[in-house]
Amino acid sequence: MASTETLRRPASGFRISRKMLPYVLSLPALLVCIGILIPFFTAVIYSFQRYRLSQPWARQFNWGENYLNFITDPAFWNTLKVSLLYAGLTVTLELLLGLGIALLLQRRSTVNNFISIMLLLPLMIAPALAALMWKLMTNPSFGILSYLASLIGLHDFRWASSPDTALLTVVLVDIWVYTPFIMILLLAGLRSLPTQPFEAAALDGVPRSFVFFRITLPMLTPYILTATLFRLLDSIQQFDIIYAMTQGGPGNTLTVFQVEAYLNFFQSTNVGRSAALLIILWAITYTLSNVFIKNWLRLRERARGEA
């Protein structure tokens, strides 16, 4: 590990011991965030309580009952299914699309640079407002997209209002909003790859597909993992787009975790159930991120080993 070697010589000037230095550097960030742990643990306690704001007298610990109820609650399993499906679909599609666009824009040119900045625009619109605009654009009477759809023969396409197409519609909006996020991170990654391997491959006449799968993709993987991780964390917690477009409907088509938890908290004021739902959501994201980080670190180590 060359990096540790680098700092073996004591620094002149600063008198912080080498051993303490990393702690000194990372502690402020940790301290600022650690305050959030207190409300977090308070919420964990809520999740083990029978706690409805409208029945304050009945508030008591019911240990795990909120969680046990989920096992027999079909609404919960639907929530789990829809959330995972939504996250899986959006992240996969956005990753493929984002990678594709990044590859299209890889070559440095003024036009490409300009396009890549302009493509960030959807990301800059707050998702709640973007969803409102999409709702208007897919309105059956005034919506430009509904109109365009009717021009190609789709006269009765109901977008987010039909249980058959609601998921596709919100996924489409999610793709529109968040693909630029993945695109920009991967574009940055692509453009920072070392040029030597590609030049060598070109000289040897290696097929392009081989270059892509055996050189580009492996070298890009750390970036892909970072982008996917952040996208996954956000996607499985999606609220704004879904709530603004369908409020979780039609029926129970889109009652993802955050929508359920929001309704439980702000409308039903059933804090116990809401907190339990969110703790489960937290546990899922925790596990997923753990898997990602492990792989990320492994890849980093390997990349460093090869370098």
Added chain:
Amino acid sequence: MYEKEKDLISAFLRGEVDRRGMLKGLGAAGLTVGTAGTLFNMMSTQALAADFDWKAHSGKKLKLLLNKHPYADAMIANLQTFKDLTGIDVTYDVFPEDVYFDKVTAALSSGSTEYDAFMTGAYMTWTYGPAGWITDLKEWINDPAKTNPQYAWDDFLPGVKNSCAWNGQPGGALGSDDAKQWCIPWGYEQNNLSFNQAMFDKAGVSVPKNLDELSVAAAKLTKDVGGGVYGIGVRGSRSWATIHPGFLSGYANFGQKDLNVGADGKLSAAMNTADSKAFHAKWVSMIQESGPKDWSTYTWYQVGTDLGAGASAMIYDADILGYFMNGGDNKMAGKLAYAPFAANPAASAPTPNIWIWSLAMSNFSRDKDATWYFLQWATGLEHAIFGATKMDFVNPVRASVWKDEIFRERLNKSYPGYVEMHDVSAPGAKIHFTAQPLFFDVTTEWAATLQKMVAKQVPVDEGLDQLAESINRQLQEAGLG
């Protein structure tokens, strides 16, 4: 200066001359409308002040939490009058309707002392009251030392006033003797028909008189008006708001209930009766045939927008949506008409379920007496008249405002049938839900079930049985069933 005019206004304020007589007199005296208004405000302030110590809390500060709404706009426009009258300084936070109740819940649940009074709906008080976040206002209303003699609590429309009073017992009747007055009505909405007269004429449709006629009329409008116009706008999003307007008004007209209250006070679901199933079936097929294509994401603002832009021919929803769409920059402004609606052919009168924007007092207010000063002013007759005649404070909740000639004429001139609609349906207008803390759980699931029925994912009968079963389970879980 203006002594004679002042006398005339005083006479009006004492009730010796009616409003029309006063304005006629003022007009004869050659006063401009502006001057008359100024004089009127000055004199009314004096009149209010005459027999009651409005300055008792002078120098205090209050803060309000308000929804972005014409009612709030009207109050803010008149707020200086209150400040002058009482010497109380009032500040306010206005939040968009979309996020308003989230803000209220967050502020109250944290026990924040920031806001003294806030706007709310009656349904919300079924949570806020038992949670201990708001104050029973009866104590103040009934205290002559704290309430000005002209407040006239009896002047409030009884159905509206009682709908804001609940004893806190799940299933307890609204407006019962032991009820607590959780909030004071401010402005309210009945659910009736607002329609596009020109489209009715074009399709040769007359105003429907019951649910069957409504379905037929809606279908004919959808078929004959053309241009993609659909016949009937009713809300459909996955929310409590889908249940409470036209849907529940029609449902209640058939004598149907959301919940049964047993002799032991236990609640159980009541929406799977044969009559209810018949009503649901008609409602669902009406939407399938002549409702908006985007019905399942269709919220209150779309009900209004579509009517105002000429995308729909008729709505069975809040009357004030029809009212607002008849003005402003809406394409159909000036082309809308109104009619009362009784869904049940056997019913003698409409029974609109109502939404009431009300004012409530936060239990965490640091000065409840001063807050009550604001509440009684804001819900008082003077402000109601100001709002109803100069601003869009419609529908007023006081009987005497509805008797006001100026107000009636103003409505009759631009909103044909509106006053009559109100007069016909006001006696049956009240909240037809069972007051209980699981209101939002019940209605949200009800809306989701309706969506499944309209999308043909579940047959009506089966859907209602499932809904009743699920609601009974939730009531039991909460210790209510």
Added chain:
Amino acid sequence: MDTMSPLERTLRGLALTLVVVFFMFPIFWIFLMSFQTNETILAIPPSIVFSPTLSNYAALITGKLQTAAGTLDIAFMSNLGNSIFLSVASVAVSLVLGVPAAYAFARHKFRGSEDIAFTLLSFRFAPPLLVLLPLTQYFQWLGLSNTYLGLIWVYQLICLPLILWIVRGYFEDISADVEYAYRIAGHSWFATFRKIALPLAGPGIAAAGLLAFIFAWNNFVFALVLASADKQPVTVGALAFVTSSGIQYGQIAAAIVLSVTPTLALALYAQRYLVEGLSLGAVKG
């Protein structure tokens, strides 16, 4: 990659066009709407022909909205100011805290380093709703509710993990040899960090900072719950046009255009860092 057949060139051009159309069309449409009133926005069928008006922008910028019921005040510009202040301050704090930490994680394997890094990341996946209720209560007690300080602190949940993890990746991509050489020459640790590491990772820091800025900009639930009306961001301000007397699509569209402008300006300004200067090949080990 330099040799591209005409067919490939065409296909690439076509693909790029499709991408641009898909992502830009809604933006274009929103832009058009911002110059219209409801009367033309709600035309059946939708039409691209209209006589443009600046009334939406005028209403937003002057803060006065003319309605049938009189003149209403709009707080949009102060919402915009709040958004700018909150986002800039939050990202600045995140950079000051996050970049040194990212450097520490990238350069030093210390006891518990991965655990601390992961803990910091984990703040990103605590659902905001979960912490909000307790947080409002604790903020009451601490006197932080309705303060910019409190909001900026909570915004660290959005910004800090993003900056930390993205910047860390960039630091790890930079060879340590250059820093080593500089240290050998007798420079202090801090000087090395400032003169060598920071400039090399600059593009990555800029990219992470911009993304954090965007996410902070788009958040509104924290401010909504924790602060009063005078501290609300543009998102809440734009929702004010969904009113009981009708939804003002033109003003929402204009609000979106205005709210995107500062971020877009920032992105264009930082363009060379974002997409041009990310070539680290030269210094990669």
